[in-house]
Structure formats: C-alpha cells, structure tokens
Amino acid sequence: MLKIAVMIKQVPDSQDISIDPVTKTLNRSMARNVVNPPDVNATEAAVQLKDKYGGEITAITMGPPMADTALLQLMGMGVDNGILVTDRVFAGADTWPTAFTLASVADYLGGFDVIFCGEETTDSSTGHVGPGIAEFLGCEQATYVHKVEYEDGFFVVTRDIEGAEETIKIGKPAVITITLNANEPRNPTLKRKIAAYKKGVRVVTNKELQLDPACIGLKGSPTIVKDMKTVPDPVKNPSKLGVEDMEKLVSVLIEKGVVK
Amino acid sequence: MPDYDAIVVGAGNAGSAAAITMASKGLSVLLVDRSDPPGAKNLSGGVLWGNDLARILPKWQSEAPLERYIQNKKIGFLTDDSSIIIDFKTKIFEENKVGYTVLRSKFDPWLAKKAKEAGAMVIPGITVESLAKKDGKIVGVVESGDTITASVVILAEGINPRLAIEAGLREPLQDWEVSVGVKEIIKMSPQKIEDRFNLTSTSGMASEYIMGNLKELNVGAFFYTNKDSISLGIVSPMEQLRANGVTHTYDIIEQFKEHPSIAPLIEGGTVAEYGAHMIPEGGLEMIPKLYGDGYMIVGDAAGFGFSNGLVLQGMNYAFLSGILAGETAVEAKGRNDFSENFLALYKQKLEGSYVLKDLKTFKDIRKVTNNKNMYTVYPKMLESILLEMLWERGQPKKKVRDILSSCAADLNLSKLKTATDFYYIYRRM
Amino acid sequence: MIVDIKERLGKTKYDVDKSYAHITVDERICEKCPHHFCVMACPAQCYTLQDGKLNFQYEDCVECGTCSVACDQGSVKWTFPKAGKGVIYKYG
Ligand SMILES: Cc1cc2nc3c(=O)[nH]c(=O)nc-3n(C[C@H](O)[C@H](O)[C@@H](O)COP(=O)(O)OP(=O)(O)OC[C@H]3O[C@@H](n4cnc5c(N)ncnc54)[C@H](O)[C@@H]3O)c2cc1C
Ligand SMILES: Cc1cc2nc3c(=O)[nH]c(=O)nc-3n(C[C@H](O)[C@H](O)[C@H](O)COP(=O)(O)OP(=O)(O)OC[C@H]3O[C@@H](n4cnc5c(N)ncnc54)[C@H](O)[C@@H]3O)c2cc1C
Ligand code: SF4
Ligand code: SF4
Numbered sequence: 092m093l094k095i096a097v098m099i100k101q102v103p104d105s106q107d108i109s110i111d112p113v114t115k116t117l118n119r120s121m122a123r124n125v126v127n128p129p130d131v132n133a134t135e136a137a138v139q140l141k142d143k144y145g146g147e148i149t150a151i152t153m154g155p156p157m158a159d160t161a162l163l164q165l166m167g168m169g170v171d172n173g174i175l176v177t178d179r180v181f182a183g184a185d186t187w188p189t190a191f192t193l194a195s196v197a198d199y200l201g202g203f204d205v206i207f208c209g210e211e212t213t214d215s216s217t218g219h220v221g222p223g224i225a226e227f228l229g230c231e232q233a234t235y236v237h238k239v240e241y242e243d244g245f246f247v248v249t250r251d252i253e254g255a256e257e258t259i260k261i262g263k264p265a266v267i268t269i270t271l272n273a274n275e276p277r278n279p280t281l282k283r284k285i286a287a288y289k290k291g292v293r294v295v296t297n298k299e300l301q302l303d304p305a306c307i308g309l310k311g312s313p314t315i316v317k318d319m320k321t322v323p324d325p326v327k328n329p330s331k332l333g334v335e336d337m338e339k340l341v342s343v344l345i346e347k348g349v350v351k
Numbered sequence: 352m353p354d355y356d357a358i359v360v361g362a363g364n365a366g367s368a369a370a371i372t373m374a375s376k377g378l379s380v381l382l383v384d385r386s387d388p389p390g391a392k393n394l395s396g397g398v399l400w401g402n403d404l405a406r407i408l409p410k411w412q413s414e415a416p417l418e419r420y421i422q423n424k425k426i427g428f429l430t431d432d433s434s435i436i437i438d439f440k441t442k443i444f445e446e447n448k449v450g451y452t453v454l455r456s457k458f459d460p461w462l463a464k465k466a467k468e469a470g471a472m473v474i475p476g477i478t479v480e481s482l483a484k485k486d487g488k489i490v491g492v493v494e495s496g497d498t499i500t501a502s503v504v505i506l507a508e509g510i511n512p513r514l515a516i517e518a519g520l521r522e523p524l525q526d527w528e529v530s531v532g533v534k535e536i537i538k539m540s541p542q543k544i545e546d547r548f549n550l551t552s553t554s555g556m557a558s559e560y561i562m563g564n565l566k567e568l569n570v571g572a573f574f575y576t577n578k579d580s581i582s583l584g585i586v587s588p589m590e591q592l593r594a595n596g597v598t599h600t601y602d603i604i605e606q607f608k609e610h611p612s613i614a615p616l617i618e619g620g621t622v623a624e625y626g627a628h629m630i631p632e633g634g635l636e637m638i639p640k641l642y643g644d645g646y647m648i649v650g651d652a653a654g655f656g657f658s659n660g661l662v663l664q665g666m667n668y669a670f671l672s673g674i675l676a677g678e679t680a681v682e683a684k685g686r687n688d689f690s691e692n693f694l695a696l697y698k699q700k701l702e703g704s705y706v707l708k709d710l711k712t713f714k715d716i717r718k719v720t721n722n723k724n725m726y727t728v729y730p731k732m733l734e735s736i737l738l739e740m741l742w743e744r745g746q747p748k749k750k751v752r753d754i755l756s757s758c759a760a761d762l763n764l765s766k767l768k769t770a771t772d773f774y775y776i777y778r779r780m
Numbered sequence: 781m782i783v784d785i786k787e788r789l790g791k792t793k794y795d796v797d798k799s800y801a802h803i804t805v806d807e808r809i810c811e812k813c814p815h816h817f818c819v820m821a822c823p824a825q826c827y828t829l830q831d832g833k834l835n836f837q838y839e840d841c842v843e844c845g846t847c848s849v850a851c852d853q854g855s856v857k858w859t860f861p862k863a864g865k866g867v868i869y870k871y872g
Binding site: 385386387390391392393394395454455456457459475476477478510511513523524525526528529531532533535536577580582589592593595596597598599600601602605622623624625626627628629 | 783785787788789791792793815817819820821822823824825842843844845846848849850858859860861862863864866867868869870871872
C-alpha cells in the first residue's frame, strides 16, 4: 500500500483577475478561488496510482483557513485525508520557507512514498516548491511529468522535455511534479463529497509543528520584493503588419524551422 | 433509516430558504447545488422584495449583499421615437426599504452560507442526475450511480426542472409556459450612477418598459441600478418569439439599449457580463402537482412567477414557497409521516398565502401580455395623444376624446375593440 | 453602444467541460426541420445555419434551457453540465 501525498495550492481564478483601468494594478477582488489547475492533474495522477496499486492519499495545503474548500473538493475526487497547514507565522512565505514548511509537514505526518505537486502555480508560477520539497527531504525527484507507473518499488515516469519526452525510473521516496493537462481529472461525486464534508480537514498549526520561526513565513524568506510594476500592454502598430512584411515573416519562420 | 430527513435540490432562493427553515428546526438537511459557489449559474433582473426573507432571516437588510434599495420605480412605454414614463417615488419605499436590487452571484452564496450556519450540509458543484424511486415514492437522489436517501426531497431546481420532468412529476415545458430573459451588466462608476439617476449612495431606481418599438413582438424590458453597475434586459414570451420567427433574442436586447431614451442612460458604461435565463410565464395553468409521496416542488420549478410586462417577480415567491415547504417537512418529521396525504399540508399553506392567491387573481394575465395591441398599438396611441396635447405646432388643439378616435382610426382599430381591450386589461391587471 | 453577440459572450465567464457536451442535437432531425427556430431563440448563438445546415456548439451555452423548449422536433438532448462546469456568472 502506497503512502501518497499531494501538495495543492488555492489560487485566484486567473480568468477573474483584471487590470484596474485607473490604478493599473491587479484587481483580484472579484476572483473566485480555485485549486491551482495542475494540482488537480497531480491529484488525478495520485488517485490513478491508488486505484491501480492501492494506497492512501493525503492532500496538503499551506494557506489561509478558507483553503479548506480546495481540500474538500479534492477529497470528493478520491483523496482520503485533507491537511490544512495554517498559522499567521507561515504568512508571507516565498518559495524557500514554503518548500521547507511543506517538507516538514510531510515528515511530521510520518513521511510518504511519493509526493505529487503541480508543475507550477498560476499566481506566482516559480515551479520552485516541488523541487524544494525534494531537496529538503533529500529524496529523488522528477519534474514536468505526465505519466506515472509503479513497478517493483520504482516509479517509472514520463517527463516532458522541450520538443521530446523521456521516461526514467526513480526510487522511493520521490517527489513528482505533474504538468497541466497531463490527464483528464475525474469529477468529484456527491457521495464522496458528503463523506469529505463529514470528515472535514485536519488543521495543523505551528504550535503542533514547532518549526523555527526564523525559517518560516516572511521572516524565513530570503526574497525581498522591493517594487512591483505592471508592464503596459505592448503598443500595437497595425501599420507595421503590411502584407509584404507578412510574407517575409512567413518565409523567415519557415527558414528557421518554426513552421512547416 | 434514510441518510437525511430532507434533501433539497438547488440552492437558489427557494432551495436555500427551505433548507434554512428545516435545518434551524433541527432536521438533518442536505442541500445540493450544481454550481460552485452555489448560485453562480443563476440570474435575475434583480429586484428582491424581502418581506418573506425576513421570516427566516430577520437581519437580512444589514447582512445580505444587497446593491441599492428601491427609492423610485418607473414604468414606461417605448415607441420608435418616444418614451412615456411614469416615475413613482414615494416616502413609503424610503421608509420601509424592502425592495433591493441584488446580483445573484453575490446574494445566493450568502444565502447558502446561512443554510450552512443553520446546520444544513451544503454541497456545491454537484449536478443531481435523477430521483430515486421505490414503490412509487420518491426516496432520494442519484448521482454517479450512488443513491443518497431522504424522507423527503424538495425540488428547487428552478425553471428548467430536469429531474421533475424526467421522473414524470411534471410535463416538459411548452411555449406558453415560459419567457426568455436576456440580461446584460453595464459597468459604471457609483458617482455616475448617482448623478445620472438622481440617487444617493444607497438608493436605487428600478424601471420596467413595454417595448412598443418592436413590430410583431411583445417584449418587456427592465433597467435597474446596482452599486457600480446597471442591470438591464428584455423578457420575451416564447410563443411570441416563435410566431415572429425572424428575430434573434440576442438582438432584441440591443434594440432596447439603442432606443433614444435608453442609450444616453448607459453612455460611458461598458458591458461586463451577458447572460440569459427562462422565466415562468404560464401562471396558474402551468403549476404541476406540487407534492406527492416523499417530495414537494417549490419556486420556479413549480411555476411560481409573475410577470405582466411591468412587474417581474419570482424571488419572493421562491422564498415563501421554500419556507412553506420547509415548515411542512418540519411538521411531517414530527408525525414521522412524509406521505402524499400529509404533504398536502404544503398546498394548503400555499393556498392561504399570497403565492397561489396572486396566481389565481392574475390567472388571465397572459391574455394581456399576449395582446398585440398592448405592446404595439397602445404605446403609439399614448404617444399620439401626448403629441396632440403637448406639442405646439400652430394648429388648433383637439379634445382627448377626438384625439382617441382619430388615433384609433389611424391605427386601424375599431372603437369597440379598443374599448374591450381596455376593459380586459383593466380587469386582468 | 451596439456590441456584437460574440463580443458580449466574451465578457461572460465559462469553465468549459471539454470532455462532455451537455447538449447534443440529432443532425438527421435538424435536416428535416421546418423552422430552425432554435437559431432565433438561443440567446448565445449556439445554433447557427451554415448553407442551410444546422451547426451547434455547446461551448458558449449559458444553460438557459430555451432550446429545450424551442425545439419541438425532438432533436435536442438537454442535460446540465457536471461538476460546476459551464457558465459561471460573476454578477448574475
Ligand atoms: C507578486 C508576487 C511576487 C513574488 N515574488 C517572489 C520571488 O521573487 N521569490 C520567491 O521566492 N517568492 C515570491 N513570491 C511568493 C511565492 O511565489 C509563493 O507564494 C510561494 O510560496 C509558492 O510559490 P509558487 O506559487 O510559485 O509555487 P510553485 O513552485 O510554482 O508551485 C509548484 C507546486 O508546489 C505546490 N505548492 C506551492 N505552494 C503551495 C502551498 N502553499 N501549499 C501546498 N502546496 C504548494 C503545488 O503543488 C504547486 O503546483 C511572490 C509572490 C507574489 C504574489
Ligand atoms: C431576466 C430575469 C429577470 C428577473 N427579474 C426578477 C426580479 O427583478 N425580481 C424577482 O423577484 N424575480 C425576478 N426573476 C425571477 C427569479 O429569478 C426567479 O423566480 C427565482 O430565481 C426563482 O428561484 P428558484 O430558487 O426557484 O430557482 P433558481 O434561483 O433558478 O435556483 C435553482 C437552483 O437549482 C440548481 N439546480 C437545478 N438543477 C439542479 C440539479 N439537477 N442538481 C443540482 N442543482 C440544480 C440551479 O443551479 C440553481 O442554483 C427574474 C428572472 C429572470 C430570468
Ligand atoms: S429547432 Fe430542433 S430540429 Fe429544428 S433545427 Fe433546431 S434543434 Fe434542429
Ligand atoms: S440552453 Fe440556452 S444558451 Fe444553451 S444552447 Fe440552449 S438556448 Fe442556447
């Protein structure tokens, strides 16, 4: 029986984020919260693994209290346990303390044979967290994976590498990050959702974890964000797109092998 | 033992009201909605009259996400070139504040949250696939092959009640039973809205129009102010659309927006959302059998709506029917009797309330809304009268009586027809 | 302020279920349809006529149910989308 974890993050639906025409800042006020899309693919990968080889799945998120709905939704898909890591001291974390905290939680829960992550998030999209967890736990990792099999105690995974794919074999325990659209996530069912809402999620705070305050949250974050700028839309200049230029453009593209 | 005392399908106004009523009396309740968050697929014009809501949520006015209270109500007739508007502003509205504009995507999740706080289990994002039947009784709901059981299922599915139809609890909808409502949200700054419509930061305006500028089509239109947007749209009976056969529903709303008296009101605004939904139009005749062994039907699913071109209501009927079904279930639980015989109490309660009384009073309203003259000829007639009376063009003036008869002649109407029309409209409204 | 229907629909939010078409039509029935009333009735321009042939796409559907009534020929098979997919109103 495999012990499987999925790390998931609740993010504002990217479709709902607009740029305020006046202040030019991101307006997230109308945004609905959703599970980071590749994390749903990661969950599906975990559920498929469980269906085939048996196991127990724990979904873990570090986030605000309202992130429980994200866990409940995934429990509706077949995740067994939901862990909400929430505490004021975790707030403001960059990727280093995020990975550190999540790795510590995995360890605290007794360790896992495999930890699934999404390839990256839609709200910050660093892609650091999965590999970070692997490094903190000192386990093997495979990134940008779209296919996972389990054979003789090894995970056989197929990764996207630019323009091709490779299949590799990694040992246990492993961190595997799953690409967006790697699979077709199943729908939650009413019966599973009812069970999830009845069971609820387990809340874990730092009182329980006892992590060094210097290594978590804003304090533990080496990144200092000095300033944020909204990049203006590139000015469109239709006069530059004459038909002649178009033909030239196409021929250059063919030359370079971009289009056939 | 069933899994729940009650399962409510649909967390719209009716479903959440039923769930709150039952859960707050200690019944175990499952409320399932197909959208996540609940209500994100619902659409109303948006004037909510909250008298009934106050029965279960006395503090709704301070807690609910409301837009603006209705300070004045306008009714108008549009012709090609003109608009004739009655602007009704009363201290009574201002003092009572029971009518508010709402946006369903904000209001419905709040109402569902209230159901959760009352103790109901609220499950969003699940479409119930069918009803579970046993020995002719409704015993639960089915989804992904699993059956969840309850002593009673309350069907609050809204105007397109797939489950009730599939289970044979009502006939498929016919043209005469529905109207098509098309709506847009126009974004506009609160400042502009308040200046343009002469409002304060909390007050709002609701207008309904009869579109006399559409040939061969009876269409009502609405125009409401929200905090920082306008809700506007059209309501067109399916029968009319089919008889007309050449007009796209999505063009009618643009014709409304383009009208010389509407265009300036939305100038400077931008379209933020487009949507559509059906509206019950059939009145008393479309109401199915409202209860049976193990089920009750509430809200739009039961056809509880009222529209006559100038008034558009359904949310209030949804609240009240949901509450009455909820109360019936609470009593049924006390007797442990969810049979058709006992649930007949729901119908009795409805008959004692204004829901069925209104529908009985206005049972012939479709004859008015389907009366072509009402939408095309009479607005034109009003326009002619006002032109004769108010337009100084260096000609001798006529008496109203003479204007009327010359109008009727111009418009090819017999006096008798006009008189009987007015008599019928008067009787039925 | 006339706005093309496609542009207006572009303002509305969807989470399209690419693996499940919640409405389907029977082409053989539509071919013989005397009125193609769905084309006029659908507020989201999901039904269009191309060279006299009916074309249906479910992606822009706002789930109003109109076509389930408008089609009296038995061609439309109408269900709700699953798992919260489909139209998601921000105002409603
Ligand atoms: C505008 C802005 C700028 C920022 N700039 C920086 C910066 O320059 N440097 C920096 O280090 N951080 C920065 N951050 C913070 C940082 O990006 C995230 O908050 C960080 O904690 C997670 O990184 P990510 O979202 O990029 O995750 P990724 O690394 O892209 O996520 C990969 C996967 O890790 C898992 N995962 C990620 N977060 C969680 C979580 N909270 N709980 C459970 N699983 C999770 C998921 O499976 C996810 O799919 C910034 C944040 C913002 C909003
Ligand atoms: C354009 C327009 C303007 C209107 N203007 C007004 C107005 O100004 N004032 C007014 O009072 N009324 C107005 N109405 C009418 C009003 O919107 C309805 O009468 C009211 O919403 C009915 O409430 P309900 O709870 O019965 O149905 P709904 O609010 O439609 O709720 C039904 C719920 O059931 C869910 N559901 C359906 N089937 C399933 C299933 N199988 N599984 C799970 N969930 C399901 C739906 O997603 C929905 O949440 C207007 C309607 C329209 C279309
Ligand atoms: S009305 Fe029905 S049969 Fe006719 S074209 Fe439309 S979908 Fe086909
Ligand atoms: S349900 Fe409404 S929007 Fe969807 S296809 Fe039918 S008529 Fe068009």
